[in-house]
Amino acid sequence: MSGVRRCAVRRTKIEYGTEPSQFGHLYLPRDGLDPATPARVVVLVHGGSWSVEYGSTIQTAVARTMAERGAVVWNIEYRRVGEPGGGWPNTGRDVVDAIRALDGPVRDALQEQDVDLRAIDFSSVGVVGHSAGGQLAVWAVGKLGARTASTTITTVVAQAAVLDTVSAADKESLRDLMGRPYSESPRRYEEASPMLAPVFDAHVVAITGDEDDLVPDIVSRRYVDDAIARGQSAELIVVRGEGHQAFVDPRTGCARQTIRVLGI
Template identity: 35%
Template sequence: MPASANRMRRTLAVLLPVTMVAVTELPAQPPIPPTRRMSAADIDTVTLARPSIRQPYGADSLQWGELRLPDRQGRAARAPVAVLLHGGCWIASFATLRNTAPLADALAAGGMATWNVEYRRSDSPGGGWPNTFLDVAAAVDHLRVLARSFPIDTARVVIVGHSAGGQLALWAASRGALAPASPLYRADPLRPAAVVSLGGITDLDEFAQRAASGCGRGVPRLLGGPPAELPDRLAASSPIRRLPLGTPTLHIAGEQDGIAPDSVRQGYVQAARAAGDAPSVNRTVPGGHFELLDPRTEAGRTVVRELLSLLPSTRPGG
């Protein structure tokens, strides 16, 4: 295990003074041969094994999530929570929360509660600026409501985002520094213990230019115009402009991931460290952009192991 990853775990152990317990061993899953790079559609066909509880966090038809609970490990035990934010270029037709459901399933089997979130995208009625961001904020903060009825621990939350969801996950961790005048401001935001970006977008301006003919075209749709023409919106939403987050971050992507290449991820990590965010860790795994979401792949199993080892599995009490 890289020394930087060990430092991240030690940091979390200091931040979260709870009883450490062993991570639940992952259930065996049949591997799949690495014949080609996977797509979002491939991930949507992965069989799910655990039940989920559909819960709304707002009145809109897209403001809901799936809560999965681990098996109870003792009476009155509360489990840490992974909030999962799917990607899809911030465009509704590209992906839904079904894309992150296999990862949610595997984490729940391993001992973490999961809150797999749907939200309005740039082309959803009422979506885009600022409501896509406000949906994510409301979904994260809704964990406090869920904790009244379910055995989850809101002091031990990791926000996990894939692709465009990685941008939203990193942004969600920065909300405490937003000015009250910002349209993205929400009082008393729930602060995560860590953020894990899976092939995530760390720099909206850079991505909009680099991938202008592909997924990057979703950036002006998200912001309501070209980033260069909206500097205030860019500053309020682009992760690299939000540093320091004040939260440990782990960035994982496939070695063949063109959405989040190593050079861009490393640039963010270096900027985060320079701003005082420590630790900020960058890891590369086999595969492309979507293998990270499939627990049957080497990349997916690495993601699950990393997430399960970030936080203790349970703590007593309410």
């Protein structure tokens, strides 16, 4: 990553709803953008077991690094377990709404800052989700059909993602998200599962470390095999010698693979 010229960035808080956690931080290169080489938009969906113990700030270093490399980065927050309105399905709906905010609140903020929208490539948006955020990212893009009113999502990066909520139904954090055990509401778990999501017109890249003891690489392997069999464009990247938290450190191999896949 050292071969790319870095630049200073600026950050703006933008609300996409009326609830306290319905906001995001937009990161832009401070020196401006060039319509001759439009910047890629990247949406970041943080992980943290869908719990209020973790927030979007865990992605701050990653967001800044991507913006330093010339991307327009939308690092979103959403209602999580432990706050009013958090849990399924509202947590998932918030991520959908946050992505849709690219059509309204984000564009409005860009124009208020006199950013030339021709310098931003809304036709090839990347959505990146880590761990629990990976489940939310793939699910939300599926719900949107990889499109909003004015953007097209072409790449989804699922980083050590919880891609099968049915097989993981015994996990306490997932039960907390769903609000009830699988035996009482199997359809709720099935509806939330990226493994069972409809095929959508974007490329899903599942990146995982082979030393991940929280979401083992077999989860990503099974998802990609199943997705390809269903007709979803997907691929698997396994990074040797790294574990679950490598994705929030921009210096790691997992982070470098994400940057490479996004082409920034």
